[in-house]
Amino acid sequence: MVRTVVVGIDGSPESRAAADWAAREARLRGLPLEVVHVWEPVPGPLAQAPMLGAETHQHWTQRIPRETAEALRARHPEVEITEEQRSGRPAEVLTDAAKDAELLVLGSRGMSGFGGFLVGSVGLAVIAHAEVPVVLVRAPEEGAAAGAAEPAGPVLLGLDIAAPDEAVLSFAFEEAARRKTSLKVLHSWNLPSYYAYSLAAGVDPYDEIARQQSEALTEVLASWRQKFPGVEVVAESGMGSAAAHLVEASREASLVVVGRRVRRGVLGAHVGSVTHAVLHHAEAPVAVVAHG
Structure with a gap:
């Protein structure tokens, strides 16, 4: 099985920063990059609503990995990039996705005014259970160019x-x-x-x-x-x-x-x-x- 670098994304600025970091790391390692987006199924009552139903929600969330991968391919043409959407609990799905990877990359959010960063429950749960190295990446400073050099x-x-x-x-x-x-x-x-x-x-x-x-x-x-x-x-x-x-x-x-x-x-x-x-x-x- 070919080893990969895996990045978990959710469409946020910090996950886009993580994806760029992961692409650079994949290039350094000479490995493919797998972009994984976790779709959480819509709860039962909301699934019946025509504009908020499960199929509509999944349709829109499918754009996240596709558009992220397209942007990465444009910025990192030398890296083989695939995208995948999985469903389930994000921490469990990402931990499972990384089992055969060399590295898992996630984003973390800045806490404005507190001089620190917010590592959410998903990130902490993945770090606590994953047995491969996990990298947490911050979103770039406001105004920084996408894909800017590390x-x-x-x-x-x-x-x-x-x-x-x-x-x-x-x-x-x-x-x-x-x-x-x-x-x-x-x-x-x-x-x-x-x-x-x-x-x-x-x-x-x-x-x-x-x-x-x-x-x-x-x-x-x-x-x-x-x-x-x-x-x-x-x-x-x-x-x-x-x-x-x-x-x-x-x-x-x-x-x-x-x-x-x-x-x-x-x-x-x-x-x-x-x-x-x-x-x-x-x-x-x-x-x-x-x-x-």
């Missing part, structure tokens, strides 16, 4: 050195290599519980802790630098909130990469607190990579 900047990776995962690291390095850009790796840490006791004893171990964390980060990245010698790596280790550091650094990034641990226990799937914060506040597209 802003230049490094790929930004948030890394937990206590449990570094190969899937997350591989995705970030490969994205930097495809874009011929650098990779900035951020690791955040907090002071251990014994720190206060050390201060009480007249010893400040801060510098030693910072050195240990930096050396641990360097060690984790050593083999990856060898695997991707063409990728310039900038590694930073600092104390404080991982989410805050990533959101701040996202202003200069072309893509932010974070991980999500796949959980199949009684608590079910969910999105971690750092990933959740980055999704809502990062200023660049965010790739969430599921890992074991």
Whole structure:
């Protein structure tokens, strides 16, 4: 089966931005792009109304994937693009559509005046359940041209050195290599519980802790630098909130990469607190990579 990049659309400005981003990513990967629109069947009472019925609603919504694909083909003629309309619950349908894909791309909406973004229930549900990387893309600034080039900047990776995962690291390095850009790796840490006791004893171990964390980060990245010698790596280790550091650094990034641990226990799937914060506040597209 041919792998694809899948983009979920709904006709909104943010989904059109996601579709353009997905087309550029498909070109970088040398893969076809599948444009998927989910049609939610009209509830029973409305389905009987002649102007609002199920057939009329489906007829108009069929224009969304068709017109989106036509616009993408005009802007990205080198990419093989297909469109499909499916019916059902959007989160479930999109998660299913991405099962055999390399990547799923969705849009997210800006929250004017709040300095953040709105990741709706569909996006969060897909991210929490999809086992392929999911990228959330913001709508462009008002007045920006459709299909405008992606802003230049490094790929930004948030890394937990206590449990570094190969899937997350591989995705970030490969994205930097495809874009011929650098990779900035951020690791955040907090002071251990014994720190206060050390201060009480007249010893400040801060510098030693910072050195240990930096050396641990360097060690984790050593083999990856060898695997991707063409990728310039900038590694930073600092104390404080991982989410805050990533959101701040996202202003200069072309893509932010974070991980999500796949959980199949009684608590079910969910999105971690750092990933959740980055999704809502990062200023660049965010790739969430599921890992074991």
